[in-house]
Amino acid sequence: MDIAIIGASGYTGGELIRLLLSHSSASVVSATSRKWEGKPVSAVHPHLKGFCDLSFSNPAIDAIDADAAFLAVPHTAAMQYAGALVERGIPTVDLSADYRLPKDVYEAVYGVSHTAWFEAPYGIPELHRDEIRAAPFVANPGCFPTGATLAAAPLATRAHTIIYDSKTGVSGAGDNPSATTHYPNVGDNFTAYKWTTHRHTAEMRMEAARLGSRAACYFTPHLVPANRGILTTAHILLDEPATQEEVEALYASYYRDEYFVRLQKPSLATVRGSNFCDIAVECEGNRVVVVSAIDNLVKGASGQAIQNLNLMTGHREQDGLLGVPLTP
Numbered sequence: 576m577d578i579a580i581i582g583a584s585g586y587t588g589g590e591l592i593r594l595l596l597s598h599s600s601a602s603v604v605s606a607t608s609r610k611w612e613g614k615p616v617s618a619v620h621p622h623l624k625g626f627c628d629l630s631f632s633n634p635a636i637d638a639i640d641a642d643a644a645f646l647a648v649p650h651t652a653a654m655q656y657a658g659a660l661v662e663r664g665i666p667t668v669d670l671s672a673d674y675r676l677p678k679d680v681y682e683a684v685y686g687v688s689h690t691a692w693f694e695a696p697y698g699i700p701e702l703h704r705d706e707i708r709a710a711p712f713v714a715n716p717g718c719f720p721t722g723a724t725l726a727a728a729p730l731a732t733r734a735h736t737i738i739y740d741s742k743t744g745v746s747g748a749g750d751n752p753s754a755t756t757h758y759p760n761v762g763d764n765f766t767a768y769k770w771t772t773h774r775h776t777a778e779m780r781m782e783a784a785r786l787g788s789r790a791a792c793y794f795t796p797h798l799v800p801a802n803r804g805i806l807t808t809a810h811i812l813l814d815e816p817a818t819q820e821e822v823e824a825l826y827a828s829y830y831r832d833e834y835f836v837r838l839q840k841p842s843l844a845t846v847r848g849s850n851f852c853d854i855a856v857e858c859e860g861n862r863v864v865v866v867s868a869i870d871n872l873v874k875g876a877s878g879q880a881i882q883n884l885n886l887m888t889g890h891r892e893q894d895g896l897l898g899v900p901l902t903p
């Protein structure tokens with residue numbers, strides 16, 4: 576498959592190129608950037624020197640010549656390109672938020688008009704594999720909702736309240752520097768942000784409802800001085816008490832066939848650079864604490880996007896995603 580990455584100079588774009596190097600039948604032929612047009616990919620992503628000899632280009636969307644595409648651009652940019660790719664029959668995974676939510680919810684949450692909306696499957700393969708398989712276009716989920724939803728899914732129908740408390744590394748904000756991501760503000764520091772207003776809450780609520788849950792879902796993110804990774808502590812309040820054995824057995828059975836979900840004590844280090852989501856549970860009567868860890872740039876973005884494209888194009892789901900996590 577010849578692959579085009581729209582927005583290849585950003586963090587998720589660089590991660591797509593890195594991961595696709597080990598794909599059995601994908602090769603990146605087009606890496607777009609407006610700012611870096613004509614410059615070698617390795618000028619922006621020096622870790623890829625010797626692996627990728629492409630230069631960035633900036634073609635019109637109709638001139639993209641590829642068998643499949645990733646949109647790794649900010650929300651509102653993706654909607655300008657998605658339709659043209661779909662019309663030309665190019666299977667596409669969108670990493671932005673533009674197609675994750677119903678139109679009215681998207682417009683309310685993001686405060687913008689959606690000018691090119693259509694419905695797309697929500698790309699958590701562990702939960703929506705069949706829909707993704709048949710789809711020409713998939714909305715890759717947000718990084719927080721991926722780790723949070725995988726943590727809560729097995730208990731979703733038994734809960735009346737779910738509180739997600741997440742800690743994220745700084746690469747979640749993309750490569751554009753800001754006061755928030757400035758080193759003296761992040762290093763040796765730990766802050767909560769958007770305590771009750773983070774946009775990803777809408778995705779978490781949408782997915783809980785799709786899983787048949789009537790639970791009220793709440794979410795507060797925190798920024799930690801790490802480059803990659805999201806650790807989510809989900810406090811799941813059940814209608815009826817459960818036992819540790821019962822909950823462990825439930826998670827083992829729910830994720831029995833899921834290669835990328837590992838039931839073990841989660842930490843950022845044990846998933847770093849990989850597409851794994853590690854999950855562990857601890858039960859205290861009506862409260863179950865479920866902790867999950869993902870790499871925000873892999874299972875939270877580019878890795879999951881490749882997992883989705885593999886399903887859409889009939890490739891083995893793990894193709895390109897078998898890199899071993901990098902620890903310590």
Ligand SMILES: NC(=O)c1ccc[n+]([C@@H]2O[C@H](COP(=O)([O-])OP(=O)(O)OC[C@H]3O[C@@H](n4cnc5c(N)ncnc54)[C@H](OP(=O)(O)O)[C@@H]3O)[C@@H](O)[C@H]2O)c1
Pocket residue numbers: 581582583584585586587588607608609610611646647648649650652670671672716717718746747748749750751871872875876
């Ligand atoms: N970082 C994460 O952990 C993460 C996780 C999940 C999802 N996402 C989502 O994935 C998308 C990319 O995130 P990122 O972190 O890789 O962002 P980023 O580091 O800021 O990179 C954005 C990329 O998009 C390009 N771009 C920006 N505006 C554009 C436009 N109007 N038209 C075409 N290209 C444009 C940029 O290059 P030029 O400006 O040079 O064109 C750059 O290559 C975002 O929607 C983000 O919300 C990110």
